[in-house]
Amino acid sequence: MRRTMSDRLPEHIGQQIRLMGWVHRRRVLRDVAFLILRDAHGLAQIVVRDGGRLTPFPEETPVSVVGEVIARPAAPHGVEVVEPAITALSDPAAAPPFDLYRPELRAGLPTLLDHAPVALRHPTRAHVQRVAAAAVGAFRGALERQGFVEIHTPKIVGAATESGADLFALDYFGRPAYLAQSPQLYKQIMVGALERVYEVGPVFRAEPSDTARHLASYVSLDAELGFIEDHRDVIAVCHLALRAMLQAIPSNDLRVPAEPLIVHFTDVAEGEDLSPADERRIGEWAGREHGTDAVYVTGYPTAHRAFYTHPDPARPGHSRAFDLIFRGVELVSGAQRLHRHDDYVRALAERGETDLTPYAAYLDAMRHGMPPHGGFAFGLERFVAAALGLPNVRHAALFPRDLHRLAP
Amino acid sequence: MRRTMSDRLPEHIGQQIRLMGWVHRRRVLRDVAFLILRDAHGLAQIVVRDGGRLTPFPEETPVSVVGEVIARPAAPHGVEVVEPAITALSDPAAAPPFDLYRPELRAGLPTLLDHAPVALRHPTRAHVQRVAAAAVGAFRGALERQGFVEIHTPKIVGAATESGADLFALDYFGRPAYLAQSPQLYKQIMVGALERVYEVGPVFRAEPSDTARHLASYVSLDAELGFIEDHRDVIAVCHLALRAMLQAIPSNDLRVPAEPLIVHFTDVAEGEDLSPADERRIGEWAGREHGTDAVYVTGYPTAHRAFYTHPDPARPGHSRAFDLIFRGVELVSGAQRLHRHDDYVRALAERGETDLTPYAAYLDAMRHGMPPHGGFAFGLERFVAAALGLPNVRHAALFPRDLHRLAP
Numbered sequence: 001m002r003r004t005m006s007d008r009l010p011e012h013i014g015q016q017i018r019l020m021g022w023v024h025r026r027r028v029l030r031d032v033a034f035l036i037l038r039d040a041h042g043l044a045q046i047v048v049r050d051g052g053r054l055t056p057f058p059e060e061t062p063v064s065v066v067g068e069v070i071a072r073p074a075a076p077h078g079v080e081v082v083e084p085a086i087t088a089l090s091d092p093a094a095a096p097p098f099d100l101y102r103p104e105l106r107a108g109l110p111t112l113l114d115h116a117p118v119a120l121r122h123p124t125r126a127h128v129q130r131v132a133a134a135a136v137g138a139f140r141g142a143l144e145r146q147g148f149v150e151i152h153t154p155k156i157v158g159a160a161t162e163s164g165a166d167l168f169a170l171d172y173f174g175r176p177a178y179l180a181q182s183p184q185l186y187k188q189i190m191v192g193a194l195e196r197v198y199e200v201g202p203v204f205r206a207e208p209s210d211t212a213r214h215l216a217s218y219v220s221l222d223a224e225l226g227f228i229e230d231h232r233d234v235i236a237v238c239h240l241a242l243r244a245m246l247q248a249i250p251s252n253d254l255r256v257p258a259e260p261l262i263v264h265f266t267d268v269a270e271g272e273d274l275s276p277a278d279e280r281r282i283g284e285w286a287g288r289e290h291g292t293d294a295v296y297v298t299g300y301p302t303a304h305r306a307f308y309t310h311p312d313p314a315r316p317g318h319s320r321a322f323d324l325i326f327r328g329v330e331l332v333s334g335a336q337r338l339h340r341h342d343d344y345v346r347a348l349a350e351r352g353e354t355d356l357t358p359y360a361a362y363l364d365a366m367r368h369g370m371p372p373h374g375g376f377a378f379g380l381e382r383f384v385a386a387a388l389g390l391p392n393v394r395h396a397a398l399f400p401r402d403l404h405r406l407a408p
Numbered sequence: 409m410r411r412t413m414s415d416r417l418p419e420h421i422g423q424q425i426r427l428m429g430w431v432h433r434r435r436v437l438r439d440v441a442f443l444i445l446r447d448a449h450g451l452a453q454i455v456v457r458d459g460g461r462l463t464p465f466p467e468e469t470p471v472s473v474v475g476e477v478i479a480r481p482a483a484p485h486g487v488e489v490v491e492p493a494i495t496a497l498s499d500p501a502a503a504p505p506f507d508l509y510r511p512e513l514r515a516g517l518p519t520l521l522d523h524a525p526v527a528l529r530h531p532t533r534a535h536v537q538r539v540a541a542a543a544v545g546a547f548r549g550a551l552e553r554q555g556f557v558e559i560h561t562p563k564i565v566g567a568a569t570e571s572g573a574d575l576f577a578l579d580y581f582g583r584p585a586y587l588a589q590s591p592q593l594y595k596q597i598m599v600g601a602l603e604r605v606y607e608v609g610p611v612f613r614a615e616p617s618d619t620a621r622h623l624a625s626y627v628s629l630d631a632e633l634g635f636i637e638d639h640r641d642v643i644a645v646c647h648l649a650l651r652a653m654l655q656a657i658p659s660n661d662l663r664v665p666a667e668p669l670i671v672h673f674t675d676v677a678e679g680e681d682l683s684p685a686d687e688r689r690i691g692e693w694a695g696r697e698h699g700t701d702a703v704y705v706t707g708y709p710t711a712h713r714a715f716y717t718h719p720d721p722a723r724p725g726h727s728r729a730f731d732l733i734f735r736g737v738e739l740v741s742g743a744q745r746l747h748r749h750d751d752y753v754r755a756l757a758e759r760g761e762t763d764l765t766p767y768a769a770y771l772d773a774m775r776h777g778m779p780p781h782g783g784f785a786f787g788l789e790r791f792v793a794a795a796l797g798l799p800n801v802r803h804a805a806l807f808p809r810d811l812h813r814l815a816p
Contacts, residue, residue, distance in 0.1 A: 091750065136558060360816070
């Protein structure tokens, strides 16, 4: 008999069906017992007269249940399964380290992460992963509708670029190599071939930061586009992606109007960079005055942005870089980039980079004709944590990697 | 003025438009000169009376062209742009190391790879990357329609599993770590949480093989599903994905009927494994006798497959593993996996693995109740090379990594 998913049971009242899933909970009362089965679509209630029949099926055991569906308004989906034949699909499961059947997992973050293979089964944590998948799908969809082509750039690179700090080093067939901190240089190169590109992939940061916002590896959602006027064309695409990603999250109360709110650095801050307190203040102002959770700050001082950042010709010392501050937290960085070869050589020299060997292919792409271009990057885990209001980015990562954690 | 893409010019005959793209070629005749412009959608012909006007715009320079569209049946898209105002969008481009305007790139593979940032601009090579993107999109679409959820598993792992050979080692904050050879163990774990999962991401193999089919890193298209009857449920999903991926390739002449052709190892081979010659022979037979480019061989001897492979209870010594042979080349490996904790402990012991620490999280997932499950993996570059008939997998990789190559 074909399998019926739990949420389709109401269509089968009066029929024999087959459910498959995990024993979510057993409740043995005096005259009756319930087996709550969990599958990918939800929960289903199965009724047996003799509670002893459930003894061979401890919680988390995968089972197949064949029985008849009857209406029962108080049960999940308004139905229950009666007269069941229950078969184990594996050995009886060992007891989980925490109760998976409770509405909330009662365990601290370290415990949840240590036991991630089991914790991720809990509906609340599985939901976070489904939200992450939906957000990535929406990001791709928004960009593909705008003509972007997906690429997969190398994760092992031969040279340290972009400062060289925070790199993981590895042995590559006897040669030194590094894990890519970002697809930045490659996605710019690919503008020369495909005009508009995006990538969803891992990036690696050997950052010693041990905070609620940092991971040693995360999923970066990158985009880059050519033939732009300036950074506002980049913000327009970023905003389309942001709105699509938010709309993919079921029943969220996030407010992001279609028109991006853009403010200039000099109008909201003093000094050279924004502090976390500045970001919170700007986020609150945007919500209060403009009814939006998202605000783009442009014009960051050039000296504080990456060497490839395009300056703003109209405002000496300021750049065409931007950050997206979402609910008071920096979520996206982006910019128009330099596109002339000689500007790169100058910018690298100003940062003290005189050995240009690591940049050879990158500079080559610029030398052979690169249009004005720019791009941006989301961190997936940070986006999911911000959108769902999770207190630590590790709640959004599948199997997080940080300063201390390398397993599971 | 907004930009018009080259393929939309026929809709604008008699109008002023603006093109943006690269100078693909200049042809200066006695009385007239042509600038062929290349953008992401194709080529466009621009006519000037005085060839000297094209001197400031060498091939590959990004330009903006404003002019009037007129009908010209012999030109690309049946139109050309006249009375143009041409503006450079960057400095004049340096001459490419090979002629990008010829229909085929006249350079050997090493040269093409050394100059990949420029070679990828050639329409034939950009096309390969568009095909790769379309194939990945089709893979995702096929799986999402079947209820699969996208995941992103760790690429840095703390322990060597699956034999431990061919691993890239790295320094993880002072501890030894490795790059993941595959998402195998994690995708199986995630069946416990989401039932059906897929991943598109890089895998890393420190293989010393220097062949036309091996890369040190490639894009793996992985899927895994729970609550299966046996490996045939896995093949059914793999075949859906394969068909969708092939259909995403424009005007291909690949033959893959809807029903998968499945043969048993013992009916097509002797010995313990298939040689490349066996694979070619089986591929030819499938094409000749069954009119298909794809054939699934099942029942490989268990001893020659990974420890997690489920044996075939009906055929001692044989497994529920399969390979997809596509046009005579192995393209996909898959199998039903073991799902009982004790079977894993036994299988690992039989392979001489007595220290189970590296498998702790994996075995935990099995101990806490895992349904019968299985999965498969495509190598993206190998798929694209096979589908397009490319002689070397490096033609399909964006910036390949192999025994010798670590740049660009």
